[in-house]
Amino acid sequence: MSSSKHNKPKQTGKVASISDVARESGVSIFTVSAVVNNKSHVGKNLRERVENAIRKLNYRPNLIARSLSKQKTQTIGMIVPDIVNPFFPMVVRGAEDAARKQGYNLLLCNSDDSLPKEEAAVELLLSKRVDGILLTKAAGDFSPSLRQMIQEVNIPFVLVMRTYADLTKDAVVSDDYQGAYEAVCHLARSGRSRIGLISGPLKISNAKERWRGFRAALEEQNLPYQPELVVEGDYRIESGFRAGHALLSHRPDGIYVANHLMTIGLLQATEEMGLRCPEDFGLVSFDDYPWLGVFRPRLTTVELPKYQLGSEAAELLIQRIGGDDGKPVLKKLLPELRIRESCGFAQFVSGDHRRLKPSEPISDSLAKK
């Protein structure tokens, strides 16, 4: 039973290759390849023979060999500062879904916001011959060497959530100016006049944009810009905490925080100083997350379209890979002001965090919008 005919049961754990299939079915390699990629016209009988052999040998095309031959890996590299930062999983997910939909895979790297690590990551991706790169650049400049690499190698890059004025490259970002503007206007409309800002690192383009939006809104609302009410953090919890202490000591009556993590820090500082939101100050935060639903007061936030950020970036990149080399594009995605309670407008939006249908997995529903 076990050794009937010339049954070659791959005892050595070797996986079958295309030539094994060819031998097994008595056709040429070419024909097998044609069947696998179901090319136009292979005779019905031959095709069947080949298909049987494939099933029998458990053949699985070797994508490595394919990549080498076609000079295309169907892989796109993505570099983010840190996947543990809750902002990025959704962006990555968006990119991954969009990529997969078009037959691409994602190779993910973390730069930890470190320039050398970032450069190493790019180096790695280039060596792996990815077809394109999605880059959320670490804070700081483009080093000359990185610049050179991007210049010399002719694979497409798309910047995600970052722009560089002096580098004309495709980029997909959220409209941070607009988001910040709306946030601060809302603060003002709810009666706040001493409005403070906890900003991200101003070397990062989006932090700068949010700062600009902040300023513009102040002006628009005829409020003075008071430098002591602006403090720069680094987008991390700890810096929000310290910035919060510093800022609150100047008794603002409204605060706009430029990201989620720093808001967490600020809230800790708030409690420690015995202050209360929204009684003592109104608060608008950037970035919304499901778990904020349990915090009281419910936070008014400016939500960024994280998922789309990723998916549109991936789509643009793949378009570039496909050969479209039109002018560099700057895509700005609109944020959404979600008014809740932290500015004193106790607009109790019942079920706010429960708008999922029971059967709907959370990530999907977040992904949709």
Add this chain to the structure above:
Amino acid sequence: MSSSKHNKPKQTGKVASISDVARESGVSIFTVSAVVNNKSHVGKNLRERVENAIRKLNYRPNLIARSLSKQKTQTIGMIVPDIVNPFFPMVVRGAEDAARKQGYNLLLCNSDDSLPKEEAAVELLLSKRVDGILLTKAAGDFSPSLRQMIQEVNIPFVLVMRTYADLTKDAVVSDDYQGAYEAVCHLARSGRSRIGLISGPLKISNAKERWRGFRAALEEQNLPYQPELVVEGDYRIESGFRAGHALLSHRPDGIYVANHLMTIGLLQATEEMGLRCPEDFGLVSFDDYPWLGVFRPRLTTVELPKYQLGSEAAELLIQRIGGDDGKPVLKKLLPELRIRESCGFAQFVSGDHRRLKPSEPISDSLAKK
């Protein structure tokens, strides 16, 4: 200036290959390869010639070709249910760091807890000829086809956070029995006697383990096991919300929730029903996250060593890849009970979420422990 000598300045964007380097430096391909992999003994002068050529041509070894030739990709595949579930980024990060440290890369896939997607992911990874796979299996059985694939292909698998009694495979999990046991004992010690459980899907091994730990603790504390106080969710927010409603209607005075996301849901239900924690019931949650630091009362949680889960799994996998095929290993990592306020022991641990040093990036510090 531009066309001096036989200066071939790669006008066509073609990247340099090893043979270009060989030609440029007048040696054989073999020698270049030797230099690149700095093999033992290449003549000093030749080595220098080659190195110059490499720099000049901006040569970068093609890892695809290398993989094909060596039949090793130095890549490990990792499949998780959903990177957007806040549990996983840290696990992935642990795996990625450990892998990179040994010269491996991570190729990440999301299964969305769907069996077909999971199978497709495995299929893809096998086609990409990854050297090994880290698998956090989707809820549900090993389908026969998946089983077969794992059996036939002889690349190593390591299960992460999952075990299957009938499948002797390496696995790295948290000691969920122990974690649940401690959680429930703590609840009991703080004077609760009608203790409820919001469980994960009991088809998932760790949910089962937590349930066992729950039960064991009850017994140990001489409390009766009351089926109406046990409700099964699916680890997502929405199910925690519904389970919360169901459970709270039976007025437990203590609740142990088997994961973070469901806790979020429960807390929403709690508020809606006008109940208070810890006054009306004590609460212990599984999984700890920095942002919980802003929630009041501070939550008592059982923290899982997420980062290690990933890193140890990767290390084990790489060891297997290296050829070690000893007996299957089941590694259990100990969780840590973090007592805060949600059981009524108002042990105000000042600065609990602020134990970072100011200069320490959050992800790093989380990663450490």
Add this chain to the structure above:
DNA sequence: CGCGGGTTTCAAAACGTTTAGCCGGCATTT
């Protein structure tokens, strides 16, 4: 001078695909 032994270098064969170019039939056209 011849020869073993150790470097240093090489040419060529893998690795598993894709694909350009070719060729033998068969049917259709002149």
Add this chain to the structure above:
DNA sequence: AAATGCCGGCTAAACGTTTTGAAACCCGCG
């Protein structure tokens, strides 16, 4: 009956590495 065109299939050359023998060279020793 010969020329034309197409279909179905094949051979062989890429793709960019690693690696296996083996060749060339140098050394000193008998």
